[in-house]
Amino acid sequence: MSEVKKHDTPMVDELKKGPWPSFVDDIYTYGEKHNKQSSFDIMAQLELSYKHKETHWKHGGIVGVFGYGGGVIGRYSDQQDKFPSIWAFHTIRVHHTAGKWYHTSALKKLCEMWDHRGSGLVNFHGSTGDMVLIGTVTEQLEPVFFDLTHQFHWDLGGSGSNLRSPACCMGKSLCEWCLYDVQDLDYELTMHFQDELHRPAFPYKFKFKFSGCPLDCVAAIARADLSFIGIWRDDIQIDQEAVRAYVNGELKPNAGAFSDRDWGPFDIKKEVIDMCPAKCMYWDEKEQKLYIDNKECVRCMHCIAVMPQALKPGKDRGVCILIGAKAPILEGAQLSTVLIPFWRPEPPYDDIKEFIYKIWDYWMEVGKNRERVGELIQRIGLNRFLTDVVGIKPIPQHIRIPRDNPYIFWKEEEVPGGWQRDIKEFRKRHPA
């Protein structure tokens, strides 16, 4: 085995300091153990980038595997003479499992293959959701793909202007609040849209993300072009006995998650009632009873998260479909907007697939190059998108900022028995 060539990297070595784990330590330790020249060369190239204040990865040609248009991101060094072991350092996106569950034997096999065919560096997981194998040369791409698909029966994820790897939270496999089977919907749509995942034909990227409840653990609302977020439309289930147990200090709030610090006795008014963004909760001290005006509840889950043994989401469950999140450099981040307030997902989800095709057909025809669907909606207006594309009438839930900026306006007298009057009545009956 030939000796590896080490380099001096004083600036990079600074990143070894501090109480947190250091990627520099990890990469050097790995390089020593496996005698990998690439571990030392990428650190040396990084040192050079710090010195020159510019990246030394250059835009190269497009690389990929036969039959696929995405899944590999080409990376070439512009310092190939100095660091020949990383002349190419391509990134491979491996499609993650729904909910990111793996058997250790599968991960061991993957790591062995990657030690052999690549740099040995892996990122679990990239922000798209994929498992990211960082750094290999062009000649190794087809062998890696062959091993992944034939040995492990795994697949590449999406990259470029195609459907990116759909991602979901851990769903019913771990969480009591999951309001629909996120893993099933994620898996079904991933399998159904294989062509869109591997053969870029869109104006730009398109992401699906599935969260089991409004806590939105995969941050779908901020990152996905189409978000599926679990929701209920009836009343929050209340166990008044358990509420009283929280109030009397017999149960720990937040399931004891923050009990490493002494926060003082639980104060339902301060920690729940006053924190409700819809101001639709009322704790009757005399009756020792919690009231919720469910029409007003915006399903933020705060009260449920604080008192999980007392409150549960309602029983009439489904998904809220939102559209258009993005974080473009020029215009800044934009959250999704509600498209369908409630949809009951039923396998094999043919109605959802049809609905998605409708959006894609329009976007592929009218969208400009590198225009996300959210930007298209900004350009043509949500009203037109709803009526012309999706074929639904705009309703009050189609708002950008709840209770602040509706696309639809009405006068109080136009809403007989509307929520404004009811909430006044509720507050009159239950003064804070």
Ligand code: SF4
């Ligand atoms: Fe208020 Fe949120 Fe609880 Fe609804 S879920 S009652 S909005 S705290």
